[in-house]
Amino acid sequence: MRQIEVDLNAIRSNYAALRAAFAPAKVMAVVKANAYGHGMIEVARALDGNVDALGVADPSEALALRDAGIKARVMAWIIGPEDDLQAAVANNIELGVSTFDQLDRLPPAAQFHIKIDTGLGRNGFSRLEFDQLFTRLQGTNPVGIFSHLSNTSVSDDLKQKRIFEDAISMASSKGIEFRERHLAASAGALSYEDLRYDMVRCGIAVYGLNPYEDRELAGIELQPAMRVLSQLVNVKRVPAGQGVSYGYRYVTERETNLGLVPFGYAEGMPRISVNHEVLIAGKLYPVVGRVAMDQFVVDLGSSEPAIGTEVVIFGNPQEGEPSAEALGESAGTINYEIVTRIGGRANRSYLGR
Numbered sequence: 001m002r003q004i005e006v007d008l009n010a011i012r013s014n015y016a017a018l019r020a021a022f023a024p025a026k027v028m029a030v031v032k033a034n035a036y037g038h039g040m041i042e043v044a045r046a047l048d049g050n051v052d053a054l055g056v057a058d059p060s061e062a063l064a065l066r067d068a069g070i071k072a073r074v075m076a077w078i079i080g081p082e083d084d085l086q087a088a089v090a091n092n093i094e095l096g097v098s099t100f101d102q103l104d105r106l107p108p109a110a111q112f113h114i115k116i117d118t119g120l121g122r123n124g125f126s127r128l129e130f131d132q133l134f135t136r137l138q139g140t141n142p143v144g145i146f147s148h149l150s151n152t153s154v155s156d157d158l159k160q161k162r163i164f165e166d167a168i169s170m171a172s173s174k175g176i177e178f179r180e181r182h183l184a185a186s187a188g189a190l191s192y193e194d195l196r197y198d199m200v201r202c203g204i205a206v207y208g209l210n211p212y213e214d215r216e217l218a219g220i221e222l223q224p225a226m227r228v229l230s231q232l233v234n235v236k237r238v239p240a241g242q243g244v245s246y247g248y249r250y251v252t253e254r255e256t257n258l259g260l261v262p263f264g265y266a267e268g269m270p271r272i273s274v275n276h277e278v279l280i281a282g283k284l285y286p287v288v289g290r291v292a293m294d295q296f297v298v299d300l301g302s303s304e305p306a307i308g309t310e311v312v313i314f315g316n317p318q319e320g321e322p323s324a325e326a327l328g329e330s331a332g333t334i335n336y337e338i339v340t341r342i343g344g345r346a347n348r349s350y351l352g353r
Contacts, residue, residue: 001262002346003229006038008046009352010223014208015047018200021220022189025196026052028075028182030203032061037268037339038207038226041068042350048072053094055201059083062093077115077146078123085110094143098123103136113144113180116167118160120150127163134171144180144199145171149188157188161195186211190220209335210325224324226339227315228346232280232307234260235300244297245289257300259285261311264294267344269313270331279312279321281305287330314338 019027029051030036035043044054044065053073056062060083062076076088077096088095089107097103098115106112114137117124124147125133147164149157164183171178181197186205188195204210208224210217235257242252252258261278265271271291277284278298288299298311315321324335331338 001231001233002267002344004342004346004348005227005229005351006042006348007223007225007227007351008042010208010225011038011043011046011206012050012352014206014222014225015051015202017220017222018189018202018205019052022196022200025189026180026199028053028055028199028201029206030055030185030201031065032057032203033340036203036207036336037342039348039350040065041070042353043206044068044070044072046352052199055203059085059088059093059095062088063091066091066093075113077113096123096146098125100129100133100136111143113146113182114142114178116145116147116164118147118149118163118167118183119156120148120160122148124148127167130167130170134167134174134176137171137176138174140176142176142178144182145178146180146182146201149184149195151187157192157195161192190217204336207339209339213334223318224316226324226342227321228263228313228342229315230261230263230311230313232259232298232305232309232311233262235304235307243289245292247290249290250288250297250299252299257302257304258288259298259300259305259311260295261298261313262295263311263313263346264292264296264344266293267346268338268342269296270327270333270338273327273331276327276330277322279315281309282320284322 031040031043031054034040048070051072056076058078059076062074075094079102086107089110094111096115097112115124180199182199184195184200186202189200208222240254244250263269269291276287285298287296289297312321314324314327317323324338328335328338
C-alpha cells in the first residue's frame with residue numbers, strides 16, 4: 001500500500017553529471033541523514049569505487065558506512081563530546097573540527113579539516129578566534145579548511161567568500177597550507193564557478209532535486225531518484241456539503257467522488273499540506289482536507305478509478321508526475337525536508353543495485 005522507489009542509476013548519473021560540471025574540483029557526495037531519505041548504505045554502495053568522497057554529519061554515520069564495507073573517503077563534521085575519535089581515526093574517517101576542545105581531543109594520526117564560520121552562525125571557529133586558531137595549528141598538517149554558505153543573497157555569499165579567503169591567507173602567513181578548500185554545497189557550486197575551490201559538497205543535487213527555493217534548476221540535467229507511491233483503498237460517492245477529514249478544512253461544493261489513500265503523516269506526508277496534487281491513472285487530483293496519521297483523501301470529481309489503482313505522491317516531473325518541490329511548497333517547506341522525512345511504514349525498493 002505504501003512504496004518508496006529509489007533509482008540508484010539516477011543517483012550515479014547525477015553524480016557523474018555534477019562531477020563533469022564542476023571539474024577540476026572534486027565532488028563529495030553527501031549521504032548524511034540516511035542519504036536525505038534515499039538510504040545511506042544503498043547510496044554509498046552504489047557510488048563506492050567511483051566517488052571522490054562521501055560526507056556525513058557525525059562519526060556514528062561514518063562508522064556505519066565502514067561497518068557496511070564502504071571503502072571510499074568519508075568525512076564527518078559534527079562531533080559530540082562522547083564521540084570516539086580514536087575509533088574514527090582507526091577507520092580512516094576524516095573529521096571536521098570546529099572547536100578548540102575538538103582540536104585537543106584529536107588523536108595524533110587524525111586526518112582533519114578545519115571548519116570556520118564565515119557568516120552562517122552555526123558550527124565552526126568564529127572570526128574572533130582565527131588568529132588564535134592558526135597560531136595553534138602551526139606545526140600540524142590539516143587536510144582542509146571548509147565553511148558553508150547561508151544562501152541568503154549574492155552579496156552575502158560573496159562576503160562569506162572574502163572571509164573564507166582572508167582566513168586562508170591568514171593561515172598561510174603562519175605557515176599553514178591546506179590541501180583542500182571547500183565552501184560550496186549544491187546551490188553554491190551551481191551558482192558560482194569561483195566558489196568551487198578544490199572540492200564541493202553536493203547533497204540534494206545528487207538525488208536529482210533542485211537546491212534553490214526561488215528559481216528553477218538550469219544548466220545541468222539531473223533526474224529525481226525517488227518516487228513515492230500508494231494506492232486507492234476506497235472510492236465512494238458523497239453529496240454536496242460533505243466534510244472531509246479532521247476539522248472540516250474542506251467541504252464538498254457538489255456531489256463528487258472521494259478516494260482514500262493510505263499514506264499519512266506517519267509516513268512523512270505533511271499534515272499541513274494544502275492543495276498538493278497526486279497522479280492517478282494519468283491525471284492529477286487534489287488532496288483535500290487535513291492529512292491524517294495513516295491516510296489522506298483525494299477529490300476525484302466524476303472519475304471512478306478502481307480500488308487498487310496506483311497513486312503517485314511525488315516522483316519525476318519530467319514524466320508528468322508531481323514533484324517533491326511541489327509537495328514541499330504545499331506545506332510551506334522545502335524538498336530537502338520532504339525526502340528526508342519520508343518513510344514510516346512504507347516499503348523501500350531499489351532499482352539498479
